[in-house]
């Protein structure tokens with residue numbers, strides 16, 4: 327089910343992002359209530375579309391798009407008699423003509439291709455601008471409406487990448503000297519495209535320390551997200567520091583890293599008080615929770631602005647079945663939180679393999695990733711490690 331793309335043209339002068347077109351077509355099919363159907367999209371050159379134009383429409387020269395609805399009348403195979411085939415048909419587009427039109431209209435090739443796919447799909451669904459002026463107008467309005475909805479849909483918002491630089495401080499502290507400096511690392515992350523910097527000021531100061539948060543507050547150009555336990559000393563520091571947001575996490579001295587999410591449901595009073603204190607200081611609060619309905623509801627009830635969904639179990643899963651199960655928990659919790667009006671972030675354990683699926687969830691606004699990026703930076707450099715992750719997040723999350 328879905329859109330199946332075939333490239334039948336020389337791609338040496340442009341790069342077609344098939345995944346992007348596939349996601350946009352899937353979205354268009356969903357809007358037109360045919361998400362459970364198949365459609366084939368063939369991208370050809372002018373020569374091939376000219377031949378088809380001549381053969382099937384008796385017209386000379388190339389055109390931008392042709393649609394051929396699937397006809398059950400011509401299908402005599404046994405299979406079509408036994409099962410209902412959900413075939414819409416074929417959309418054939420000349421990339422050469424689309425490219426010329428894109429230049430004239432000053433839009434990107436992919437945006438022009440999206441428009442032509444929309445046009446072709448509407449033809450397959452029975453609309454025809456050649457039947458009458460009224461139908462031409464109606465089809466044009468439908469196209470415009472679909473494209474504008476696609477541009478403004480929640481799926482068209484890019485997921486942001488915030489980078490946790492705690493482990494730069496871990497390496498520094500291993501030697502007890504001043505290098506590598508998480509403040510310099512944060513600047514490199516921002517220059518490479520990070521949308522925010524995250525640091526966890528732990529009670530035991532095992533990595534990030536008071537000097538780091540002070541300097542980071544002065545130098546971060548994007549957004550500073552201070553992770554912290556809801557304890558008195560750190561709350562005081564946060565209120566003075568005024569980061570852009572804080573993420574409240576459970577903190578145990580013995581743990582290697584934050585192990586599970588907050589039990590919000592079990593400590594509503596204490597957390598609600600911290601949220602109120604932060605609110606008064608103009609600091610948004612996120613609660614780091616396991617992807618469970620009970621925790622989402624509790625976070626909403628006590629007035630959090632954000633939740634950060636714990637992706638650790640999804641990342642640590644050792645079988646595909648378990649990973650799928652954990653992914654579904656995250657997707658469901660994100661949807662529930664989003665529908666309640668909470669803003670949704672996610673993080674913990676995400677790496678270069680596991681990030682794309684989470685970034686593709688259109689309910690999720692920001693990912694917080696640390697260890698995998700700092701690890702990769704050891705091999706390829708921090709700038710490149712950030713850019714590679716940003717590309718993954720971008721490719722997965724944006725459909726327009």
Ligand code: PXP
Nearest residue numbers: 584614673674675694695696697
């Ligand atoms: N989000 C939270 C709440 C965390 O505690 C951490 C770990 O510091 C992260 C995200 C980032 O996790 P990782 O370093 O595994 O990417």
